[in-house]
Amino acid sequence: MTRTVIEGCAVATVDPAGTEYRDGHVVVEDGRITAVGPGRAPEAQGATGRAEHTEYVDGSGCLATPGLVNTHHHLYQWASRGLAQDETLFGWLTTLYPVWAGIDADITSAAADAALGWLAKSGCTTSTDHHYVFPDQSGDLLAAEIDAALRVGVRFHPCRGSMDLGKSAGGLPPDEVVEDRDSILTATEAAIDTWHDPSSDALVRVAVAPCSPFSASGELMRETAELARRKGVRLHTHLAETLDEENFAREQFGRSPIDYIDDLGWLGDDVWLAHCVHLDDTAVKRLGTTGTGVAHCPTSNARLGAGMAPVRALLDAGAPVGLGVDGAASNEQNSLGDELRQAALVARLRGGPAALTAREALELGTLGGARCLGREADIGSLEQGKLADIALWRVDGLGHAGIADPVAALVLGPRPPLARLLVGGRTVVEHDHLSTVDEAELARAARTASRTLQEATS
Numbered sequence: 001m002t003r004t005v006i007e008g009c010a011v012a013t014v015d016p017a018g019t020e021y022r023d024g025h026v027v028v029e030d031g032r033i034t035a036v037g038p039g040r041a042p043e044a045q046g047a048t049g050r051a052e053h054t055e056y057v058d059g060s061g062c063l064a065t066p067g068l069v070n071t072h073h074h075l076y077q078w079a080s081r082g083l084a085q086d087e088t089l090f091g092w093l094t095t096l097y098p099v100w101a102g103i104d105a106d107i108t109s110a111a112a113d114a115a116l117g118w119l120a121k122s123g124c125t126t127s128t129d130h131h132y133v134f135p136d137q138s139g140d141l142l143a144a145e146i147d148a149a150l151r152v153g154v155r156f157h158p159c160r161g162s163m164d165l166g167k168s169a170g171g172l173p174p175d176e177v178v179e180d181r182d183s184i185l186t187a188t189e190a191a192i193d194t195w196h197d198p199s200s201d202a203l204v205r206v207a208v209a210p211c212s213p214f215s216a217s218g219e220l221m222r223e224t225a226e227l228a229r230r231k232g233v234r235l236h237t238h239l240a241e242t243l244d245e246e247n248f249a250r251e252q253f254g255r256s257p258i259d260y261i262d263d264l265g266w267l268g269d270d271v272w273l274a275h276c277v278h279l280d281d282t283a284v285k286r287l288g289t290t291g292t293g294v295a296h297c298p299t300s301n302a303r304l305g306a307g308m309a310p311v312r313a314l315l316d317a318g319a320p321v322g323l324g325v326d327g328a329a330s331n332e333q334n335s336l337g338d339e340l341r342q343a344a345l346v347a348r349l350r351g352g353p354a355a356l357t358a359r360e361a362l363e364l365g366t367l368g369g370a371r372c373l374g375r376e377a378d379i380g381s382l383e384q385g386k387l388a389d390i391a392l393w394r395v396d397g398l399g400h401a402g403i404a405d406p407v408a409a410l411v412l413g414p415r416p417p418l419a420r421l422l423v424g425g426r427t428v429v430e431h432d433h434l435s436t437v438d439e440a441e442l443a444r445a446a447r448t449a450s451r452t453l454q455e456a457t458s
Contacts, residue, residue, distance in 0.1 A: 008062075032386065152428065164217050170252065
């Protein structure tokens with residue numbers, strides 16, 4: 001049995017009561033939290049000796065929070081950062097689709113290693129990935145990114161994406177990057193059978209994720225939803241990101257994006273949707289009523305000029321809302337910790353200074369994300385019995401000097417360095433450096449992958 005005791009830190013549990021401690025402790029045994037509360041850990045009070053199997057972590061000057069949960073990403077895009085810098089979403093996509101047609105397993109592996117490593121350094125303990133580009137003869141891209149997540153040491157929810165609606169059929173992507181529907185359904189079911197782990201402490205769970213209404217046919221959307229529900233896994237797609245998409249849906253389908261996917265069986269408490277920027281009041285209410293989750297990606301939406309999602313209205317309607325970094329080609333920062341601040345600022349730009357508090361922003365990045373992924377029983381808050389996915393942030397440095405509230409320091413101040421990041425009790429980051437992989441090697445491999453990809457398509 002292994003045991004870790006973190007003491008002397010502020011603790012924001014993000015439990016339903018919003019419990020916090022100015023000076024508290026968290027105890028971890030065999031990958032789960034066994035105690036959290038004020039003061040020193042009970043086992044340590046009055047102790048004359050300490051068991052050899054127990055590690056004591058001095059948390060003074062730190063804030064302990066749940067590990068952050070990333071609800072939307074495209075890991076392969078790390079190899080295409082900094083391109084199409086001034087385009088709208090549709091222009092950005094048409095510029096980058098030909099570049100992405102050159103990805104293979106090696107490029108995907110290097111990109112995933114770098115992106116997941118940097119996410120971990122930003123406080124992320126669980127990440128999704130929405131991978132929907134599968135060029136011919138490119139190798140097993142899903143396996144490449146799953147292996148990367150296991151190397152870095154984060155929990156991973158790969159979403160087997162797909163596109164079958166090429167340009168010749170009225171879609172946006174070029175025909176050379178789409179697949180036929182039968183191949184998609186076969187590959188998606190095989191991915192679930194091979195990788196999906198339904199257990200409560202799973203490191204890998206698979207979701208079903210056709211890309212979007214402008215790149216996936218209605219038949220594919222309907223049949224993948226049926227497949228996901230037959231296999232007992234979750235569903236994910238992009239929706240209502242831009243006005244271009246709104247216009248596309250009304251021209252092609254005669255209704256809004258929300259009405260369109262509702263007709264296809266794509267709303268429910270087993271679904272979470274990326275972006276949802278352009279929603280009217282009826283659509284917001286529909287998402288809340290059905291329990292459909294939303295992956296809010298404030299930095300990516302700003303980078304592409306897409307707009308500001310109605311997060312306050314979605315929360316008030318009862319929809320689960322989490323945070324997403326989105327792909328590194330539309331968010332080169334690739335930092336989930338920084339999305340806490342971005343979410344608070346964007347909500348206030350839209351709705352005023354009370355639209356989203358610092359603690360609500362932290363909840364979006366933790367328990368809200370866990371709700372989107374159907375894992376709120378096991379991650380997203382620091383509570384006894386939950387998995388020991390814990391971020392220990394240093395908030396005693398120059399960048400946070402003078403901010404008395406540690407949660408405000410985390411959310412509104414500069415992103416703090418990590419004293420420790422635990423995933424299931426295992427140390428993944430210590431003293432702001434990755435413990436599981438060589439950062440310099442990740443950077444070298446990522447540079448090589450980016451150069452290889454961009455030279456091949458230049």
